[in-house]
Amino acid sequence: MFKKVLPLSTILFLRFLGLFLVLPVLSVYALDLEGATPFLVGVVVGGYALTQAIFQVPFGSMSDKIGRKPTILFGLLIFLVGSLICAYSTDIYTLMLGRFLQGAGAIGSVVTAMIADLVEEKTRGHAMAIMGGFIAMSFAFAMALGPVIAAHYGISTIFVITAVLAFVAIVVLFTKVPTPPKIKHIYHNKTKTSDILKDPNLLSMIIINAMQKGLMTAAFVIIPVFLTQPEYGFNWAKSDLWMVYAPAMVAGLVAMGPAAVFGEKHNIPKQIFLLSIVLFTASFLMMGLTNSSAIFITAVIFFFIAFNMMEPLVQSMISKFAKVHQKGAALGIANSAAYFFTFIGGTFAGLYLDVSSRETLGLTIGGISLVWLLWTALKMKNPLRYSHLIIPENEVDFDKLNALEHEHIAEWFINETEKVVVIKYASEKLEEDDLKAKIMK
Numbered sequence: 001m002f003k004k005v006l007p008l009s010t011i012l013f014l015r016f017l018g019l020f021l022v023l024p025v026l027s028v029y030a031l032d033l034e035g036a037t038p039f040l041v042g043v044v045v046g047g048y049a050l051t052q053a054i055f056q057v058p059f060g061s062m063s064d065k066i067g068r069k070p071t072i073l074f075g076l077l078i079f080l081v082g083s084l085i086c087a088y089s090t091d092i093y094t095l096m097l098g099r100f101l102q103g104a105g106a107i108g109s110v111v112t113a114m115i116a117d118l119v120e121e122k123t124r125g126h127a128m129a130i131m132g133g134f135i136a137m138s139f140a141f142a143m144a145l146g147p148v149i150a151a152h153y154g155i156s157t158i159f160v161i162t163a164v165l166a167f168v169a170i171v172v173l174f175t176k177v178p179t180p181p182k183i184k185h186i187y188h189n190k191t192k193t194s195d196i197l198k199d200p201n202l203l204s205m206i207i208i209n210a211m212q213k214g215l216m217t218a219a220f221v222i223i224p225v226f227l228t229q230p231e232y233g234f235n236w237a238k239s240d241l242w243m244v245y246a247p248a249m250v251a252g253l254v255a256m257g258p259a260a261v262f263g264e265k266h267n268i269p270k271q272i273f274l275l276s277i278v279l280f281t282a283s284f285l286m287m288g289l290t291n292s293s294a295i296f297i298t299a300v301i302f303f304f305i306a307f308n309m310m311e312p313l314v315q316s317m318i319s320k321f322a323k324v325h326q327k328g329a330a331l332g333i334a335n336s337a338a339y340f341f342t343f344i345g346g347t348f349a350g351l352y353l354d355v356s357s358r359e360t361l362g363l364t365i366g367g368i369s370l371v372w373l374l375w376t377a378l379k380m381k382n383p384l385r386y387s388h389l390i391i392p393e394n395e396v397d398f399d400k401l402n403a404l405e406h407e408h409i410a411e412w413f414i415n416e417t418e419k420v421v422v423i424k425y426a427s428e429k430l431e432e433d434d435l436k437a438k439i440m441k
Contacts, residue, residue: 042350288362
């Protein structure tokens with residue numbers, strides 16, 4: 001399974017590394033461009049996410065029609081062009097155009113769909129956790145490298161590196177990504193968006209995914225601005241930003257592994273998410289209210305720990321909570337909401353900096369996080385555990401299989417490449433021998 005997921009996770013790692021490299025420093029460097037205001041800088045920081053949200057569904061539909069690999073190639077080429085426009089921009093509006101183009105190559109859902117194509121259902125949650133882990137690692141590495149590269153070579157160099165990373169991702173796509181097997185699903189129900197939003201667990205996961213990404217861009221608008229602009233009381237040099245990001249990156253990496261393992265192995269994602277939200281809340285309150293550099297650094301460390309604890313679990317939990325006929329729609333809604341909130345987070349923070357104080361901004365985001373904490377505590381539950389029955393096709397009575405309906409059977413599908421039938425069922429509620437009797441010749 002890992003060999004199938006690794007190339008696609010590497011493509012996402014390279015793409016997100018390019019996007020994340022600029023986040024720790026983009027707001028403070030963009031303020032120096034012609035025409036820049038705090039509001040426009042906020043739009044630039046989160047701008048890629050707006051086009052990501054818009055193009056998630058079109059790219060997903062395109063991948064169904066022309067194939068996953070051609071669609072991923074097209075998205076990576078758009079991302080590469082956008083990165084080069086950013087690299088050579090001299091005013092805020094050209095930089096904004098480049099950032100919008102970076103996001104227009106919206107391949108995230110396509111890669112997720114291809115992983116689902118390649119990986120059996122029983123290991124799909126693990127595969128999604130691996131993918132989330134790679135994204136979290138790209139975030140952590142970028143936080144350490146971005147400020148150093150920007151301080152020594154300028155932010156334009158980061159965008160050139162991003163274009164190179166996109167090219168490397170294209171090479172990986174055509175040299176390492178395997179061809180997926182042909183899977184035939186039988187869906188007895190139609191997907192309704194209202195059904196997804198009425199499910200409290202799925203709605204909680206959509207909110208968690210959206211809030212996590214929105215707070216990320218808000219943080220990367222305000223952290224470098226708070227630390228480097230004299231009016232906020234710290235007056236750091238831009239070249240010193242690595243001193244806050246480096247320890248935060250290390251702490252985030254250390255926290256990510258245990259959170260992913262405990263969340264999956266012990267089936268306690270809700271507890272992991274609640275702890276992360278508490279840390280998010282504390283982080284923004286501390287950043288808004290403290291005048292101490294040490295406390296501010298601690299707040300950023302809390303933020304990184306919270307983000308990295310959540311990231312490996314989010315996609316996995318959405319795929320677990322969604323019914324079989326809802327998975328694609330649920331992931332699409334969750335990812336679109338996440339990218340939309342990424343844009344809103346940066347824009348909101350930039351606008352707030354224009355009209356309000358550091359203290360008010362910290363209290364406002366902290367208050368929003370408290371509401372988020374209460375919602376998650378009251379509405380979300382940990383997922384049910386399922387088992388998988390795998391039977392060779394030639395042993396199955398397909399008339400019985402096509403009529404298979406049971407409240408404790410989550411889904412079934414045919415792997416036409418490996419010529420097996422796979423049934424996902426609640427093992428505590430349904431005996432394996434009883435299930436076999438329902439479908440075997």
